[in-house]
Amino acid sequence: MINNSTYRLYGRTKGRKNKNVNEKFLQIKLKNIDNKKYNIIDVGSGFGESTVKLAKQDKNKIVICCDKYIDGLNNVFKKSQIDSLENIYIFQGNVHKMLDECCKENSISEVWILFPDPWPKKRHYKRRLIDQNFFTKIKKYLKYGATINLATDSKSYIFQILRTIYNVKKDFAWLNQSKSEWDYDSEILPETKYYKKALKNGLNPFYIKLKKL
Numbered sequence: 001m002i003n004n005s006t007y008r009l010y011g012r013t014k015g016r017k018n019k020n021v022n023e024k025f026l027q028i029k030l031k032n033i034d035n036k037k038y039n040i041i042d043v044g045s046g047f048g049e050s051t052v053k054l055a056k057q058d059k060n061k062i063v064i065c066c067d068k069y070i071d072g073l074n075n076v077f078k079k080s081q082i083d084s085l086e087n088i089y090i091f092q093g094n095v096h097k098m099l100d101e102c103c104k105e106n107s108i109s110e111v112w113i114l115f116p117d118p119w120p121k122k123r124h125y126k127r128r129l130i131d132q133n134f135f136t137k138i139k140k141y142l143k144y145g146a147t148i149n150l151a152t153d154s155k156s157y158i159f160q161i162l163r164t165i166y167n168v169k170k171d172f173a174w175l176n177q178s179k180s181e182w183d184y185d186s187e188i189l190p191e192t193k194y195y196k197k198a199l200k201n202g203l204n205p206f207y208i209k210l211k212k213l
């Protein structure tokens with residue numbers, strides 16, 4: 001049975017200083033995904049640097065950002081107004097809920113998951129977003145040839161993701177398998193808050209690109 005606890009998310013919903021929750025982002029709230037369009041989902045969009053970059057790259061493509069973090073979602077809304085980006089929609093909450101409630105099968109062309117919460121303690125690994133269950137779920141919503149872009153700076157998460165990719169190799173091809181392509185190239189990829197944090201901490205983010213077969 002699906003209830004609210006099915007979609008429970010750990011972590012912050014609003015910033016420490018944000019006492020008044022002014023959900024401006026609701027003005028561009030996602031209702032349903034139109035599967036005739038080229039749809040990109042930015043999962044765990046944080047402050048939305050990636051959403052805005054992707055939306056600016058091609059205004060014919062729809063970018064849906066999905067997170068529970070209100071300050072970040074309001075930031076995306078603000079930037080979309082300043083830059084007149086009409087191709088951004090927002091879903092507040094768990095990506096599993098978004099898929100269940102707003103998406104049809106074969107409707108998504110690209111997925112971005114940049115620096116998902118690493119949950120470094122072993123007893124919290126089960127909270128991690130990217131696991132076999134995630135791939136099994138998202139598979140049916142992806143169009144043929146759709147890509148999934150992942151990046152993390154957590155070694156244990158990289159190993160978990162690689163093991164999972166091996167387990168789902170029947171359905172997904174790993175496109176950037178050579179060592180030189182694993183680096184997070186900030187000339188091309190979005191410089192998000194957590195990308196900058198990784199660099200500041202001397203970490204080397206690992207980038208993975210997959211294609212649905």
Ligand SMILES: C[S@@+](CC[C@H](N)C(=O)[O-])C[C@H]1O[C@@H](n2cnc3c(N)ncnc32)[C@H](O)[C@@H]1O
Nearest residue numbers: 044045046066067094095114115117192193194
């Ligand atoms: C570490 S932050 C990274 C933010 C941003 N991508 C960046 O690189 O700066 C991870 C974000 O993922 C969100 N998140 C975690 N699990 C999620 C889920 N199942 N669905 C949607 N968002 C999720 C969190 O709320 C958080 O804002």
